[in-house]
Amino acid sequence: MLLAGTDTSAVTIEWAVSLLVNHPKVLEKARAELDSYVGQDRLVDEPDIPKLHYLQSIVNETLRLFPAAPLLVPHQSSDNSTVGGFDVPRGTLLLVNAWAMHRDPTVWDDPTTFKPERFEGGENGAHKFVPFGMGRRRCPGAGLANRMVSLALAAMIQCFEWERVSEELVDMSEGVGLTMPKALPLEAMCRPREQMIRVLSEL
Numbered sequence: 001m002l003l004a005g006t007d008t009s010a011v012t013i014e015w016a017v018s019l020l021v022n023h024p025k026v027l028e029k030a031r032a033e034l035d036s037y038v039g040q041d042r043l044v045d046e047p048d049i050p051k052l053h054y055l056q057s058i059v060n061e062t063l064r065l066f067p068a069a070p071l072l073v074p075h076q077s078s079d080n081s082t083v084g085g086f087d088v089p090r091g092t093l094l095l096v097n098a099w100a101m102h103r104d105p106t107v108w109d110d111p112t113t114f115k116p117e118r119f120e121g122g123e124n125g126a127h128k129f130v131p132f133g134m135g136r137r138r139c140p141g142a143g144l145a146n147r148m149v150s151l152a153l154a155a156m157i158q159c160f161e162w163e164r165v166s167e168e169l170v171d172m173s174e175g176v177g178l179t180m181p182k183a184l185p186l187e188a189m190c191r192p193r194e195q196m197i198r199v200l201s202e203l
């Protein structure tokens with residue numbers, strides 16, 4: 001439970017910040033949304049999150065490209081069945097490749113590009129977007145995870161300027177591990193936003 005809840009969320013935040021420093025226009029748009037809905041006189045808080053639609057799209061797009069559980073969790077079929085023309089006997093170990101589904105060019109337009117806008121306008125990905133699995137064994141922490149990741153990211157964007165450490169893009173290779181870590185940990189420069197220094201100093 002601790003690993004399921006902490007590492008997955010931490011890794012998702014690291015992928016999201018990596019994507020944002022590589023896409024400064026997206027970062028700018030997220031900050032503009034925060035400035036418009038929350039302002040600069042107080043820290044973003046949980047009740048603000050449902051209003052921050054672009055931020056939600058960034059979190060979804062991060063989970064699409066870098067699902068923290070790329071093969072979900074192994075399941076076992078409870079009965080004989082047929083899936084897509086394949087006979088699956090009872091007791092078969094089943095893995096769902098969410099990573100591949102999320103990058104399938106037959107269901108996603110320009111699948112390898114980071115484009116949070118694809119989730120705008122009510123697009124929720126339905127059965128093609130499954131970072132938390134589906135059905136009875138879907139992640140019970142999905143709601144909490146979405147709120148935690150969104151709130152952490154929102155505060156980081158609202159309060160700090162983020163930049164890459166050099167002209168070179170942040171390396172987005174995936175490393176080896178249960179929760180798909182970055183191959184190279186993120187290094188980025190951040191400094192408090194001038195407008196937020198008062199709020200930060202009162203925390």
Ligand code: HEM
Nearest residue numbers: 004005008009068069072073131132133134137139141145
């Ligand atoms: C970004 C964050 C997270 C991601 C991407 C994620 C993803 C997943 C996935 C894919 C599964 C397997 C679903 C399946 O079997 O089809 C799962 C299971 C689970 N998750 Fe999460 N999770 C996250 C955060 C959390 C949090 C915050 C908690 C709790 C505080 C949590 C608790 C659990 C538990 C207990 C299970 C096992 C459920 C079962 O086997 O019935 N997860 N998660």
